[in-house]
Structure formats: structure tokens, C-alpha cells
Amino acid sequence: MNRKHTLLNDKTPSAQVCVTKLRAEKVNLYYSSFQALRNITLDIPACAITAIIGPSGCGKSSLLRLFNRMNDLIPGARVEGNVELDGIFIYDSKIDVVELRKRVGMVFQKPNPFPMSVFENVAFGPRRHGINNRAELEEIVEKSLHQAALWDEVKDKLEQSGLALSGGQQQRLCIARVLAVEPEVILMDEPCSALDPVATLKIEDLMKNLAQQYTIIIVTHNMQQAARVSDTAAFMMMEGDRAGVLVEYGPTSQLFTNPKDKRTEDYITGRFG
Amino acid sequence: MLKPGSSTAVATSSIEKSLKRRLRLGERIIEGWVFLAGLFAIIVLLGIIAILIKEGLPIFAYSSPWRFLFGTKWYPVSEPPTFGILPFFVSTLMITLIATVIAVPIGVACAAYLAEVAPPRVRETVKPIIELLAGIPSVMMGFIGLMLLSPLIQSAFNLNTGLCGLTAAIMLSLMSLPVIVSVSEDALHAVPKDFKEASYALGATKWETIRHVCIPAALSGVAAAIMLGVGRAIGETMTVLMVAGGALAVPLSPTDPMTPMTSAIASGIGNAVRGGLQYQALFAIGLILFIMTLAVNLVADRVLERQKRKFPR
Amino acid sequence: MTTAPIASRQISQRAAFVLLGIATAIAVLPVLFIVVYTVVNGADAISWTFLTQDPSQAGKAGGILPAIVGTFCLMLGTLFFALPIGVMAGIYLTEYARQNWLTRFINMAIVNLAGVPSIVFGLFGLGVFVLAFHFGLSLLAASLTLASQALAMVITSSREAILAVPREHRDGSLAVGATKWQTVRHVVLPQALPGIITGAVLAISRAAGETAPILVTGAAFLLPGLPSSPFDQFMALPYHLYTVAAHVPGMSKTIMWGVALVLLLVVLSFDVLAAIIRFRSRQRV
Numbered sequence: 019m020n021r022k023h024t025l026l027n028d029k030t031p032s033a034q035v036c037v038t039k040l041r042a043e044k045v046n047l048y049y050s051s052f053q054a055l056r057n058i059t060l061d062i063p064a065c066a067i068t069a070i071i072g073p074s075g076c077g078k079s080s081l082l083r084l085f086n087r088m089n090d091l092i093p094g095a096r097v098e099g100n101v102e103l104d105g106i107f108i109y110d111s112k113i114d115v116v117e118l119r120k121r122v123g124m125v126f127q128k129p130n131p132f133p134m135s136v137f138e139n140v141a142f143g144p145r146r147h148g149i150n151n152r153a154e155l156e157e158i159v160e161k162s163l164h165q166a167a168l169w170d171e172v173k174d175k176l177e178q179s180g181l182a183l184s185g186g187q188q189q190r191l192c193i194a195r196v197l198a199v200e201p202e203v204i205l206m207d208e209p210c211s212a213l214d215p216v217a218t219l220k221i222e223d224l225m226k227n228l229a230q231q232y233t234i235i236i237v238t239h240n241m242q243q244a245a246r247v248s249d250t251a252a253f254m255m256m257e258g259d260r261a262g263v264l265v266e267y268g269p270t271s272q273l274f275t276n277p278k279d280k281r282t283e284d285y286i287t288g289r290f291g
Numbered sequence: 292m293l294k295p296g297s298s299t300a301v302a303t304s305s306i307e308k309s310l311k312r313r314l315r316l317g318e319r320i321i322e323g324w325v326f327l328a329g330l331f332a333i334i335v336l337l338g339i340i341a342i343l344i345k346e347g348l349p350i351f352a353y354s355s356p357w358r359f360l361f362g363t364k365w366y367p368v369s370e371p372p373t374f375g376i377l378p379f380f381v382s383t384l385m386i387t388l389i390a391t392v393i394a395v396p397i398g399v400a401c402a403a404y405l406a407e408v409a410p411p412r413v414r415e416t417v418k419p420i421i422e423l424l425a426g427i428p429s430v431m432m433g434f435i436g437l438m439l440l441s442p443l444i445q446s447a448f449n450l451n452t453g454l455c456g457l458t459a460a461i462m463l464s465l466m467s468l469p470v471i472v473s474v475s476e477d478a479l480h481a482v483p484k485d486f487k488e489a490s491y492a493l494g495a496t497k498w499e500t501i502r503h504v505c506i507p508a509a510l511s512g513v514a515a516a517i518m519l520g521v522g523r524a525i526g527e528t529m530t531v532l533m534v535a536g537g538a539l540a541v542p543l544s545p546t547d548p549m550t551p552m553t554s555a556i557a558s559g560i561g562n563a564v565r566g567g568l569q570y571q572a573l574f575a576i577g578l579i580l581f582i583m584t585l586a587v588n589l590v591a592d593r594v595l596e597r598q599k600r601k602f603p604r
Numbered sequence: 605m606t607t608a609p610i611a612s613r614q615i616s617q618r619a620a621f622v623l624l625g626i627a628t629a630i631a632v633l634p635v636l637f638i639v640v641y642t643v644v645n646g647a648d649a650i651s652w653t654f655l656t657q658d659p660s661q662a663g664k665a666g667g668i669l670p671a672i673v674g675t676f677c678l679m680l681g682t683l684f685f686a687l688p689i690g691v692m693a694g695i696y697l698t699e700y701a702r703q704n705w706l707t708r709f710i711n712m713a714i715v716n717l718a719g720v721p722s723i724v725f726g727l728f729g730l731g732v733f734v735l736a737f738h739f740g741l742s743l744l745a746a747s748l749t750l751a752s753q754a755l756a757m758v759i760t761s762s763r764e765a766i767l768a769v770p771r772e773h774r775d776g777s778l779a780v781g782a783t784k785w786q787t788v789r790h791v792v793l794p795q796a797l798p799g800i801i802t803g804a805v806l807a808i809s810r811a812a813g814e815t816a817p818i819l820v821t822g823a824a825f826l827l828p829g830l831p832s833s834p835f836d837q838f839m840a841l842p843y844h845l846y847t848v849a850a851h852v853p854g855m856s857k858t859i860m861w862g863v864a865l866v867l868l869l870v871v872l873s874f875d876v877l878a879a880i881i882r883f884r885s886r887q888r889v
Contacts, residue, residue, distance in 0.1 A: 133773075325696040526721030526722070
């Protein structure tokens with residue numbers, strides 16, 4: 019089924035169509051003396067899904083984590099270059115990282131719900147940000163679970179442990195947890211790689227719905243998934259010294275049917291990776 | 292393709308303000324407290340060193356270090372008092388040596404048994420029992436030594452009293468066993484399976500593998516275990532206080548009653564006038580003890596770190 | 605190449621394994637014997653009066669209530685001082701500390717503290733808490749001394765418990781905009797709690813059995829009443845055992861074994877408690 023992937027498709031019009039939400043400009047990332055990313059320049063459009071693809075180990079996750087500064091947690095991590103959210107340089111020392119991470123949420127490869135009830139998992143973020151009123155929290159939890167397409171399955175089980183859910187449900191719970199703090203961007207690091215195909219499709223549908231309101235960046239090693247869900251795609255590779263570079267990025271349809279770089283073509287056609 | 296530089300029409304200044312770094316006073320305060328707590332280990336250690344030096348060092352103004360360390364007469368209440376700690380030093384060495392000689396073969400053999408030979412059920416049962424041994428308070432071990440072991444030693448060696456270095460050494464060897472067994476066992480466990488499998492593939496029996504492959508590979512861990520056991524034996528107080536005999540002369544044989552350094556401090560400190568010469572001398576013994584156990588434990592720790600790097604789990 | 609015939613090598617192996625087994629038996633039997641012997645000989649002394657009355661006839665008769673109370677006061681005191689500092693230090697070392705010289709120094713200090721002889725801790729307590737801080741021979745000074753000794757153990761076990769919490773939970777919390785302390789308080793600590801409590805219980809079980817530190821900081825053999833303030837002297841089980849075993853002529857053996865048994869029971873019951881907590885927390889995972 020051919021879908022035209024253009025940025026100006028007929029999604030819900032918003033003030034942020036055709037606009038750059040996040041940008042990286044000539045970014046180098048080092049872990050102590052090891053260079054993980056080299057000279058990355060990339061624009062992430064708002065209210066669209068951008069996929070980062072490439073062979074394993076090429077730095078896709080490191081690139082993703084640039085945008086919510088999760089790399090800061092690794093001792094010795096150093097970023098050079100420009101990384102912007104809505105035009106604001108996010109590695110500025112005057113930026114509040116905690117607030118940044120509220121705006122740029124993240125879902126991880128292996129679903130990681132807290133060992134708490136479903137309700138408390140979703141309410142975790144709002145509680146930390148100061149919302150303690152039970153009625154307010156219930157509203158937020160319900161809304162988030164609806165948005166994550168999980169409400170119907172758990173509405174009677176809100177007090178049960180989040181760990182009792184299936185893998186796919188746990189991942190949607192983690193998505194609901196992120197949605198509860200009302201981010202603008204959702205980063206997803208191989209969100210379906212630990213899930214079965216049925217759960218994967220549910221999450222992909224969810225992503226497409228969420229993209230109407232949120233900017234989504236997804237790292238995936240599954241090319242078909244990237245072709246299915248994303249509007250823009252970025253292809254990365256590892257160079258000889260194991261540093262990751264951005265080979266090409268552009269609208270998904272163009273990248274997959276008419277790649278500009280031979281390396282992209284080789285990867286897409288399965289000659290390696 | 293998007294032109295670089297196009298940005299949203301929304302006013303950036305209001306976004307900037309909400310993304311601006313907050314003071315988060317609560318976080319900073321907690322970071323401060325937690326940091327202070329982290330320093331406490333250093334504070335206590337430095338406090339120990341400081342008090343030992345402050346109260347103990349002055350004795351060397353009265354009695355030269357040479358006479359203090361190698362003098363054989365400990366007469367704190369004579370006029371003038373003399374402070375020679377050789378009897379205590381020799382007692383500590385003798386008791387520690389005997390305890391180590393007893394405990395090491397048994398401990399390492401037990402560790403080898405648990406790590407390589409024992410079926411899992413036996414291992415699960417024995418390990419808690421050894422931990423139980425570690426949990427018995429030293430005053431109890433002293434009590435048992437006093438009530439049960441010393442009469443035995445007295446009759447076995449035809450002595451005037453069973454309260455002697457040998458009795459103390461035997462009780463101490465029991466007390467060192469848990470640390471020797473557990474650290475050696477960890478070391479043996481860390482030996483990679485490949486080593487053992489290579490040995491079996493060459494036709495060696497299990498015992499030959501243990502003897503020629505496992506134990507040599509785990510040797511530094513076992514050495515560290517022994518050092519930790521020695522450190523424990525040097526520092527043990529109540530057991531030796533109760534069964535080593537308390538005599539003040541330099542011991543000539545393990546069956547002599549004797550006073551190791553720890554007992555010397557414990558029995559003397561009650562009578563010593565605060566700040567007086569005997570008081571200072573006892574703190575000085577404490578300082579020497581501290582240095583001895585510090586050295587042994589530091590070396591053991593260094594060896595264990597090296598071993599962990601050799602065979603990471 | 606000539607090798608010994610396999611039969612003789614197998615015989616040597618058999619013999620070696622028997623020796624190893626004997627060594628293990630030698631390591632294991634004494635403690636079992638000690639426990640059983642103490643129970644058998646001390647059981648006669650245990651009675652309601654023994655546990656709830658004061659000593660009489662200069663300790664040769666009557667009960668050991670003050671010693672039991674004193675020991676429990678010491679355990680509480682040790683916990684009070686060592687637990688908050690130890691847990692917070694563990695949090696600092698796992699969550700906040702950077703890999704610099706100071707952290708290495710702190711870790712080295714912890715290792716060294718663990719090896720300091722108990723009488724040296726006694727001297728420390730005497731010089732610092734009893735004299736320099738002017739607390740005198742007291743429950744306070746003794747508790748602080750025991751807490752200093754327990755600190756290394758509490759820090760180490762807290763650190764292990766906190767490190768055992770999987771990284772993903774911290775990441776998940778930070779990724780929704782929680783601060784570091786919020787993450788520690790609401791995600792890490794609740795999961796680390798069983799391990800921390802186990803470590804604390806083991807630490808105070810050890811403190812209950814320590815004699816040398818309290819010998820010089822306030823323990824006494826016979827006191828007219830129970831301590832009424834932290835600045836009072838106190839009786840304690842290990843010191844009581846030491847005194848009745850070695851320093852009271854004409855002491856009845858039954859009472860000696862009775863005291864030994866009570867001390868053993870106190871220490872062991874806390875060890876068992878720690879084991880139960882550890883076991884149950886593992887079951888839940």
C-alpha cells in the first residue's frame with residue numbers, strides 16, 4: 019500500500035506544520051576519548067515521525083539521547099556543536115535539564131514500568147511536578163491511558179502492578195507515563211524490538227495517532243517499520259574509527275525509493291547491515 | 292528539504308524563560324547533606340588516627356621508641372614506670388601465626404570443597420553455618436575457650452593453667468575461618484570455566500584440575516583471604532583477653548600464658564589515669580595495632596582488586 | 605609420555621576429596637557444637653525471673669534484666685546514629701559521587717574502617733566521645749562508638765542494595781522529568797529498602813555482641829537501676845558475660861551459661877531476621 023509520505027500531508031493543521039522542532043548542527047559526541055558521533059547535522063520536523071535507521075552500533079541511540087540530554091548521565095560524555103529545541107540551544111548551562119526532559123520524553127527499548135500500580139506509574143510524572151490532587155491525577159491518568167490506547171484494557175486494573183501487564187501493554191504504559199507530563203517531543207529507542215508482531219503493530223498505529231500532536235523520533239533497526247510509520251528518515255553508519263555519521267536524511271519515500279547516497283542504497287537493499 | 296534556520300513563530304523568549312535553569316533549592320540542600328554523610332567515613336577514620344596520635348605519641352617523649360617497641364618490661368606502676376611492649380608484640384605474633392597455620396589449610400580446603408566438590412545441597416547448608424560462625428560474638432568465643440577448651444589444653448599438655456597462647460590461637464583460628472573460607476571460595480568461583488574445561492579435556496581428573504589449575508589461578512584471592520584472616524586475628528580482643536593468660540613476660544612457648552597487644556590495652560585502660568603515662572602508652576599500642584591492621588587490610592584489598600580485574604565476573 | 609595409571613590417580617582423588625570433606629567438617633562442627641552446648645547448659649538458667657529481674661547477691665543470683673535492657677538501648681542508639689548517615693553515604697557514593705580522588709579516598713576509608721580492631725574503636729570512643737566531647741562514661745558515648753564501628757558495614761550494604769536497582773528504572777524516571785533526588789526517593793530507595801534493612805539488622809546484631817568498645821566507654825557490671833538518661837552508665841549482655849566468666853569468684857556456672865545463651869539468642873535472632881528479610885525480598889522479584 020503506497021502512502022505518500024510528505025510533510026505537508028493532510029494531518030490536523032497546527033501552527034507547527036512545516037517547522038523545525040529540533041535541530042542538530044555539526045554535532046560531535048565524545049565518551050571520554052572515544053568519538054561516538056561525528057559532524058551530525060539534522061533537522062527534525064514538528065508533528066511528524068522521524069526514523070533513525072542504520073546498522074547496530076552506529077550511534078543511533080546516542081543521537082537520540084542528544085535531544086533529551088540523557089547522554090549527560092554517562093561519565094565523560096561531551097557534546098560539541100549546536101543542538102536546539104524550538105530554536106533554543108539546549109546544552110546551554112542556563113538550561114534546566116529536568117524541565118527539558120519533561121518536554122522531550124523518552125520511551126525505551128525494553129519496557130520499564132516501575133514496580134508500582136498502573137495508576138501510580140502514569141501518575142508518577144505529574145506527582146513529581148507538583149500535582150497531588152487525587153481528582154486531577156485521575157483525570158490525567160485517564161487521558162494519558164486513552165492517548166496511549168491502553169485505557170480499555172486497564173481501566174479495571176488501575177491498582178494492579180504495572181509489571182503484571184503483557185509486554186506490549188507495558189510499553190504502552192510507558193508511553194502513557196511519558197504522555198502524562200505533556201511533552202512536546204517523544205523519543206523512542208527501538209520501542210518495539212522486545213515485542214511480538216501484534217503488539218508492534220498496535221504501537222505503530224499509536225505512533226501515527228500521536229504524531230498529529232507530538233513530534234516523534236524513533237530509532238529502529240527494522241527498515242520495514244521505518245518505511246511504514248515515518249515521514250522523514252535519517253540513515254546513519256559507523257565509520258572506521260567507530261564514530262557514527264549521518265549519511266543521508268530526507269522524506270522517507272525519497273530515501274527508500276530514490277536514495278541519494280550509494281551507502282544508503284546498499285543498506286536499504288540489504289547488501290549489508 | 293527544510294531550509295536550516297526556519298523556526299517556529301511562537302515567541303522564543305517565553306519558552307526560554309520556562310526552560311531556564313531553576314535553583315531547585317531542595318535538591319541542592321539534599322546534595323549537601325548527602326555529600327556530608329559521604330565524608331563521614333573519612334571523618335571517622337581521621338578521627339581515629341588523630342586521637343591515637345594525640346594521646347599516644349607523647350609517650351615517646353618519655354620512653355624512646357626503641358625502648359618502647361623492644362623493651363621487655365611493662366611495669367606501668369613502678370617508680371619510675373617502664374613501658375616495653377615486646378612481650379605484647381611477640382604474643383600477638385605468636386598467637387596470630389599459630390591461628391593462621393591452623394586456619395589456612397582448613398579454610399582453603401573447605402573453600403575448595405565448597406566451590407568444586409560439594410553437591411549444591413551440601414553447599415547451601417554449609418555456607419549459612421559458616422556465616423553463623425562469623426556471627427558469634429567474640430566474648431562468647433572467649434567464654435567457650437575459657438570453659439571448654441582451656442581445661443582440655445591444660446590436661447593435654449600438663450600445664451598449670453589452660454589459659455595460654457595455644458588456647459587463644461585455636462579459638463582465633465575458628466574466628467578467622469569464615470573470612471578465609473568465604474573470600475577463598477569467591478576467588479575459586481571466579482576462575483573461568485574455560486580453564487577447567489581445558490584441563491578436563493586433556494584428561495585430568497577433577498582433583499588434579501583443582502590442584503593444578505583452580506588453586507593457582509585463584510592464588511591471589513586466596514592470599515588476600517589469608518591476609519584478611521590475619522588482620523582479624525591481630526585485632527581480636529575479647530577472646531584473647533579471656534583465654535590467653537594475661538602474663539606480662541615475653542612468651543617462650545605457645546603454652547605459656549601471654550598477653551597480646553589487644554588484651555594489654557583492654558586490661559590496662561580501666562586503671563590508667565587519664566592523660567597519664569600508662570594511658571599514653573596504651574594509646575601508643577593502639578596506634579601500632581592500627582597501623583598493623585591497616586597495612587594488612589590495605590594490601591589484601593589491593594590484591595583483591597587486582598584479582599577482580601584479572602577475572603571479571 | 606608416561607602417566608600414572610588412571611586407577612591410582614582416582615584413588616588419590618578419592619583420598620583428596622575425603623580430606624577436603626574432613627576440613628569442611630572441622631570448619632563446621634565446632635560452631636554447631638558451641639550452639640548446642642550453650643543451649644543445653646544455659647537452658648536451665650533461663651526463666652521468667654532470669655529475664656525480668658535485676659541481679660542480686662552481687663550478680664551471683666537473680667536476673668539480668670538491666671543487661672538485656674542495656675543491650676537493646678545500645679542497639680537502638682547504634683541504629684539511630686549509623687543508619688541515617690550510612691544510608692545517605694551509600695546514596696552519595698552510588699548516585700552523586702563522581703569518579704575522582706575524593707571518592708577513591710572515601711572508598712579506601714570504608715575498607716580500612718572495616719578492619720580496625722574493636723579495642724581501637726574503644727580507644728577512639730574514650731578519647732573522643734567520653735573525654736573530648738565530655739559525654740562521660742555513658743550510653744551516648746558507647747552508642748556513638750558502636751555506630752562508628754557499624755558505619756562501614758551500613759554504608760557497604762546500602763551501597764550494594766542501591767546498586768542492585770536496575771538502571772532502567774532510573775532512566776525511566778529521569779526521562780519523564782523527575783529530578784535526581786526524586787528518582788532516588790521514589791524509585792530507587794523503595795526498591796533498595798529490603799537490602800538496606802538487611803544490612804542494618806546485621807550491623808546492629810554485630811553491635812549487640814561487641815564488648816571491647818563498650819568496655820571503655822561506659823559499660824558497668826552492677827548498677828543500682830536502669831539508665832534514666834543517655835548520659836548514664838549501663839549494663840550490657842556481652843560485658844556481663846565477660847565479667848561473670850572471668851572476674852567474679854564463686855559465680856555459678858548455670859548463670860554464666862544462662863547469660864551466654866541469652867546473648868547468643870539475641871544475636872542469632874537478629875541474624876535470622878535479616879535472613880528472612882533477604883529471602884522474602886528475593887521471592888518477590
